[in-house]
Amino acid sequence: MRRESLARSVARDRRPAPAPEEAARRYVNQWVEDEAIGVERVRAFVLILKTRGCYWADLKGCSMCGYAKDTLGRSASPAELEEQLRRALARYRDEPYVKVYTSGSFLDDREVDAESRAEIVRAFSGRARRFLFETLPEFVTDGTLGPLADAFAGELEVALGLESTDPTVLGRYVHKSAAPEEYLAAGDRVRARGLRAKAYLLLKPPYLTESEAVDDVVRSVGEAAPHFDALSVNPVHIQNGTVVEWLYHRHRYRPPWLWSVVDALRRGAERRGASRLVSFPTAGGLARGPHNCGECDARVLAAIQEASLRQEFSLLEGLDCPCRPRWAEAGGLEALGVEA
Numbered sequence: 001m002r003r004e005s006l007a008r009s010v011a012r013d014r015r016p017a018p019a020p021e022e023a024a025r026r027y028v029n030q031w032v033e034d035e036a037i038g039v040e041r042v043r044a045f046v047l048i049l050k051t052r053g054c055y056w057a058d059l060k061g062c063s064m065c066g067y068a069k070d071t072l073g074r075s076a077s078p079a080e081l082e083e084q085l086r087r088a089l090a091r092y093r094d095e096p097y098v099k100v101y102t103s104g105s106f107l108d109d110r111e112v113d114a115e116s117r118a119e120i121v122r123a124f125s126g127r128a129r130r131f132l133f134e135t136l137p138e139f140v141t142d143g144t145l146g147p148l149a150d151a152f153a154g155e156l157e158v159a160l161g162l163e164s165t166d167p168t169v170l171g172r173y174v175h176k177s178a179a180p181e182e183y184l185a186a187g188d189r190v191r192a193r194g195l196r197a198k199a200y201l202l203l204k205p206p207y208l209t210e211s212e213a214v215d216d217v218v219r220s221v222g223e224a225a226p227h228f229d230a231l232s233v234n235p236v237h238i239q240n241g242t243v244v245e246w247l248y249h250r251h252r253y254r255p256p257w258l259w260s261v262v263d264a265l266r267r268g269a270e271r272r273g274a275s276r277l278v279s280f281p282t283a284g285g286l287a288r289g290p291h292n293c294g295e296c297d298a299r300v301l302a303a304i305q306e307a308s309l310r311q312e313f314s315l316l317e318g319l320d321c322p323c324r325p326r327w328a329e330a331g332g333l334e335a336l337g338v339e340a
Contacts, residue, residue: 016073024050024080027088028070028103033280035097036309037130044097045128047088049120051076051111054104056136056177062161063175063206066239067103081116085123098128107139114147122151132157132198137178137186145193157230158190163202164216165223173205175243180223187227199228203235203264203279203290204256206244211331213256217264222271231272233264233279238288248288256290258300259327262316265304269313278308293323 028048035044053071054061061068076084092098100120102111112120124131131152137160149156162183163174170176183199190197201220204213221231235256238248247253261279268277281304283289285297292300300319307315 016069016071018074019050019072021080024072024076025083025087026050027084030088030091032093032095034305034309036311037097039311041309042097043095044099045092045095046099046101048101048103049076049081049084049112051081051102051104053102053111054136055108055110057104060175060177061242062163063173063243064202064236064239066242066245069241070103075110076112078113078116081112082119085120089123092124092127094127096129097132098124098130099132101134105135105139106133107135107144114144117144118147118151121148121156125152125154128154130155130157130196132159134159134161136160137182140186140189142193145190145195149193149195155196157196157198158186159198159200159232160186160228161202162187162199162220162224164205165220166216169205169208169216173207174202184224184227187224191227191229196229197227198230198232199224200232200234203233203260205236206247206253209331210257210260210327214260214264214267218267218271221264221268221275221277225271225273225275228275230276230278231268233261233268233277235261235279235281235284235290237281237283237286237290255288257327257330258284258290258292258297258304259324261290261304262300262319265307266313266316276311277313279304280308292327293321296321296323 028050030047033044033046035042050072052075053068057068100106104111106112121131131154135158160183163176164170165180167179170180187197187199201217203217208216217233224231236244237255238245244253261281265279281290284301285291291297303315303319307313
């Protein structure tokens with residue numbers, strides 16, 4: 001009998017049972033965060049809808065992604081999505097930037113049907129200036145984008161989880177279903193329609209050392225910049241039920257240092273062209289998130305956020321801490337199986 005791969009085993013174990021109707025009437029989470037539109041600092045309304053989630057998570061899934069656990073385990077009906085939207089709108093205070101996620105692809109009909117997509121976007125039209133959603137590249141078509149562009153009187157921003165422009169990193173380490181060129185082509189299709197394209201770049205997928213991970217992001221920034229209006233460096237944080245968590249518990253993976261985020265931004269800024277480059281680390285300063293020694297984490301995180309919002313990466317110069325030489329020395333240790 002052929003042995004099941006680690007990735008497929010993790011995907012099978014994290015697939016939730018189909019949820020009852022009551023659970024489908026409530027969204028996963030909602031919050032407000034700092035953002036920027038151009039040079040203007042604004043507040044962003046973030047909403048995570050409860051849907052069936054990413055189809056790829058059921059087949060194999062990405063090595064760092066545990067969002068499948070927050071899904072319905074089935075498709076949401078239009079009525080259920082309508083109720084989730086109604087509850088979310090009760091908390092909306094006309095924030096100019098709106099981000100709607102589905103733990104997968106907003107453009108996948110199995111997650112959000114076409115009519116519900118248009119209704120969700122239309123609900124914020126005239127109130128928000130920019131509306132962002134995330135999708136896999138295969139769903140980026142004229143047929144999916146056109147109705148949404150018609151429904152929203154503002155800027156639509158389509159986010160794609162490119163992660164890396166290196167095919168080996170993307171396919172073998174991150175376990176994405178599509179090749180880098182498919183993400184770049186999707187970004188081009190988005191921009192050809194006059195919409196904004198954003199790419200997420202993953203900092204420190206499993207099996208890369210700290211220094212290799214930074215190099216991968218910097219190279220990816222330069223190669224992705226011509227295809228996207230914005231690039232977001234997302235350092236890995238340990239999510240439940242993932243390959244990364246499996247490695248973490250066996251002392252085979254350490255979340256990235258915040259110094260690596262600083263280095264990636266400073267070097268990436270030189271290769272970003274006209275694209276906006278940002279990083280807003282999730283779980284920053286926590287053991288399962290990107291962190292330094294604990295003493296400097298809050299200060300470094302604040303500098304990363306401020307540099308991202310203002311697009312002034314000189315703010316990252318002069319940061320220091322006694323732990324920084326340890327980060328520099330640890331850059332290649334993981335290649336030898338040593339936990340830094």
